[in-house]
Amino acid sequence: MRYLTESDAQRKAWSPGAWGFLAACCSLAGFLALSWPAPAQAIRLKDVASFKGVRANQLLGNGLVVGLNGTGDGTNVDFNAQELANMLANMGVTVSRGKMKVKNIAAVAVTAVLPPFARVGSRIDVLVSSMGDAKSLQGGTLVLTPLKGVDGQVYALAQGPISVGGFAASGEAGGGVTKNHPTAGRIANGASVEREIPFDFAHKGDIIMALNDQDFTTANRAVGVINKHLRGSYASSQDSGTISIKIPPAYKDKMVSMLASLENLEIATDTVAKVIIDERNGTVVMGENVRLSTVAIAHGNLMIQIKEKPRISQPLPFSRGGTTAVVPDTSITVKEGADRLMVMPEGVNIGQVVQALNAIGVTPRDLIAILQAIKAAGALQAELQII
Numbered sequence: 001m002r003y004l005t006e007s008d009a010q011r012k013a014w015s016p017g018a019w020g021f022l023a024a025c026c027s028l029a030g031f032l033a034l035s036w037p038a039p040a041q042a043i044r045l046k047d048v049a050s051f052k053g054v055r056a057n058q059l060l061g062n063g064l065v066v067g068l069n070g071t072g073d074g075t076n077v078d079f080n081a082q083e084l085a086n087m088l089a090n091m092g093v094t095v096s097r098g099k100m101k102v103k104n105i106a107a108v109a110v111t112a113v114l115p116p117f118a119r120v121g122s123r124i125d126v127l128v129s130s131m132g133d134a135k136s137l138q139g140g141t142l143v144l145t146p147l148k149g150v151d152g153q154v155y156a157l158a159q160g161p162i163s164v165g166g167f168a169a170s171g172e173a174g175g176g177v178t179k180n181h182p183t184a185g186r187i188a189n190g191a192s193v194e195r196e197i198p199f200d201f202a203h204k205g206d207i208i209m210a211l212n213d214q215d216f217t218t219a220n221r222a223v224g225v226i227n228k229h230l231r232g233s234y235a236s237s238q239d240s241g242t243i244s245i246k247i248p249p250a251y252k253d254k255m256v257s258m259l260a261s262l263e264n265l266e267i268a269t270d271t272v273a274k275v276i277i278d279e280r281n282g283t284v285v286m287g288e289n290v291r292l293s294t295v296a297i298a299h300g301n302l303m304i305q306i307k308e309k310p311r312i313s314q315p316l317p318f319s320r321g322g323t324t325a326v327v328p329d330t331s332i333t334v335k336e337g338a339d340r341l342m343v344m345p346e347g348v349n350i351g352q353v354v355q356a357l358n359a360i361g362v363t364p365r366d367l368i369a370i371l372q373a374i375k376a377a378g379a380l381q382a383e384l385q386i387i
Contacts, residue, residue, distance in 0.1 A: 045222060046263035052208035053199055054116045059155055061110040063145030065137055065162060072106040073132035083107055106134035110145050110158050112191050120196055123189035126158045136182035138164045147191060158191035206246045214241035217270035225267050273382035275371060282364040295379035
């Protein structure tokens with residue numbers, strides 16, 4: 001005797017039509033899961049915006065590199081001799097500029113970036129680049145060089161041995177080998193900060209945040225996320241790229257703590273649908289918001305191949321006056337691709353666009369021509385930018 005279990009009863013209760021309906025529902029759910037647009041990826045606020053006033057400043061100076069093994073500036077460069085004479089004069093040594101012919105020195109431009117909130121005594125990296133006709137800065141040492149800002153004030157002093165990521169070797173008869181750029185180098189921690197940039201950060205009543213890429217949707221989302229985090233209406237968007245944040249009373253003496261919490265908030269950014277085309281190297285970059293209206297695309301591929309093979313023509317045996325001649329044998333082959341017409345429906349996304357264009361076998365340069373033609377037809381719902 002066989003007893004009917006609960007699972008058997010449930011299995012018998014499902015008719016073939018019910019099983020078919022369940023399969024259809026599962027297929028529909030799978031299709032919706034694949035076709036439903038994926039949510040925008042959340043990005044930290046610090047990666048898409050910056051706080052007003054918290055910025056780096058550029059520094060510039062000109063100096064001398066000494067200790068070069070005959071690879072310095074030649075006799076045609078005059079300002080290096082002037083800088084050398086000035087440096088020696090500051091040390092109490094008087095020399096005549098006309099008698100100095102030194103190949104072991106090079107006039108260089110010294111650049112550096114002063115980070116925000118840099119304090120006196122901090123060390124920063126400097127870049128050294130030749131301004132004359134020096135062949136290499138390898139083995140050289142930068143002498144004391146003041147670095148100034150755009151206001152003419154000295155903010156740092158640079159000095160030290162130069163690290164060059166290349167070399168140059170040549171012979172007296174000419175020719176040689178050069179790797180990378182031996183006329184530019186870096187000095188790690190080669191400058192000390194001597195002046196601070198004043199910025200009253202702790203006693204500000206409000207702060208301004210600037211978006212790197214201006215967009216009204218992104219600004220509105222950022223305002224909502226910030227107000228939710230601060231639990232009040234403290235943030236407001238002034239325009240598509242500027243967000244004003246009032247300091248809550250609970251953070252009056254905790255500015256660093258508040259900004260640290262704000263910059264790690266995650267928001268979903270939004271961008272304008274754009275297609276970037278670089279015709280010089282055939283690069284095409286398309287954003288995820290690019291859409292197409294209904295359009296038919298025909299991409300023809302006409303190939304003409306011409307081959308010439310020389311054929312030797314020999315005279316008949318015992319013939320008089322016959323000579324051996326080379327007769328060209330020309331063959332022309334014409335091929336034209338078929339099945340190149342494709343209809344793309346309205347609203348297809350970037351993945352479907354790429355898949356469809358790959359299906360008809362387009363190359364990157366063909367894709368550039370196709371996208372320009374689609375834009376001219378008014379079917380490309382995106383900004384087409386050619387760089």
